[in-house]
Amino acid sequence: MQIRFGYEIVYQCPQPTPMILTLHAHYSRASDLIRPDLLCVDPPVPMTMYRDGFGNWCSRIVAPAGRIRLTADGLIRDHGRTEPVLLNAQQHPVEQLPQETLVFLLGSRYCETDLLMGAAWQLFGNTPPGWARVQAVCDFVNRHIVFGYQFARPTKTAFEAFNERQGVCRDYAHLAITFCRCLNIPARYCTAYLGDIGVPPVDAPMDFAGSMEVFLGGAWHPFDPRNNQPRIGRILIARGRDAADVAITTTYGQHTLESFRVWTDEVPATVPGVLGVSGSSFATMSGSL
Structure with missing residues (x-):
C-alpha cells in the first residue's frame, strides 16, 4: 500500500523567531519513501538539519517577522498489515x-x-x-x-x-x-x-x-x-522520553499558531502500474501544538 502524508502549519511571529522543527518521517522509514516529505518554508529561509540525541531528524530555522508557512507532502510505501500482537514477548529483569x-x-x-x-x-x-x-x-x-x-x-x-x-x-x-x-x-x-x-x-x-x-x-x-x-x-516521526523530547515545533519567542492541517491517506492504484492519487479531506484546527 502507498500512503500520502503531510502537513501545513502557519505561524505569525511579531519578530524573528528561532524554531526547531521535528516533522520529518523517522530515519527508520527512509527506504520506504517514494516521495520524500521535504520541508518547504514560505517565505524561504536558511535551514540546517541535524540528528538529536534520540536519532530524530530535526530542522533549524529562524522564522522572519510576519506570516510563515511550513508544509510537506510525502508518499510512503507501507506493508499494509496491522501492528503485530506478540503475546509471548517476555519482560526482562x-x-x-x-x-x-x-x-x-x-x-x-x-x-x-x-x-x-x-x-x-x-x-x-x-x-x-x-x-x-x-x-x-x-x-x-x-x-x-x-x-x-x-x-x-x-x-x-x-x-x-x-x-x-x-x-x-x-x-x-x-x-x-x-x-x-x-x-x-x-x-x-x-x-x-x-x-x-x-x-x-x-x-x-x-x-x-x-x-x-x-x-x-x-x-x-x-x-x-x-x-x-x-x-x-x-x-513514525520521532521517539523520546516524553513529549518534551519530540515536540513538533519548538519556538524561542512569541508566536501565534494561525492554522494547522495534517493529512494521511491511502493512495489507491486506479490503473495497474499507474499511481492514482486519492482525494484528501483536510480539516483545519487551531490551537497549541
Whole structure:
C-alpha cells in the first residue's frame, strides 16, 4: 500500500523567531519513501538539519517577522498489515536489560514515576509480567481517561492526567509510559502520522498521534493506549522520553499558531502500474501544538 502524508502549519511571529522543527518521517522509514516529505518554508529561509540525541531528524530555522508557512507532502510505501500482537514477548529483569533502554525506566518531564509508583503496583502488580501486563496498562488508561481536545494543556503531566481523568492522546501515552516504567518495563514516547486506514473514519480534525513503544522480548513494540488496538499505516516521526523530547515545533519567542492541517491517506492504484492519487479531506484546527 502507498500512503500520502503531510502537513501545513502557519505561524505569525511579531519578530524573528528561532524554531526547531521535528516533522520529518523517522530515519527508520527512509527506504520506504517514494516521495520524500521535504520541508518547504514560505517565505524561504536558511535551514540546517541535524540528528538529536534520540536519532530524530530535526530542522533549524529562524522564522522572519510576519506570516510563515511550513508544509510537506510525502508518499510512503507501507506493508499494509496491522501492528503485530506478540503475546509471548517476555519482560526482562532489570539487570538483563540492554544499557540503551535504561534511560526509558527513569522519570521525565511529563512522566513522574515517583508520584505514580504506588498506584502502578496496586493496579497491575498481580497481572502477568510481559505483554499481558502492558496490555492491562493500556486497557486501564483507555478506560480511565476521557478524550477531548478541550482538555489539552501543554503542561499536563501523567500524574495530572491520572487525577483529572481527561486529556488527549499525549496524556494517554504519558500515563501508560509512566505506569510501565514504574513496573520496570522500558517505555518511550512516539509521535507519528496515523490515519483512519482499516478502521471507521473519525469525525474529528486530523492530528499527529502520540503513542508509545515498550521493550519486551529483546525488541521495541508499539502500543497505543488512546486507540487501544493494533493499527495499519502508522508513520513514525520521532521517539523520546516524553513529549518534551519530540515536540513538533519548538519556538524561542512569541508566536501565534494561525492554522494547522495534517493529512494521511491511502493512495489507491486506479490503473495497474499507474499511481492514482486519492482525494484528501483536510480539516483545519487551531490551537497549541
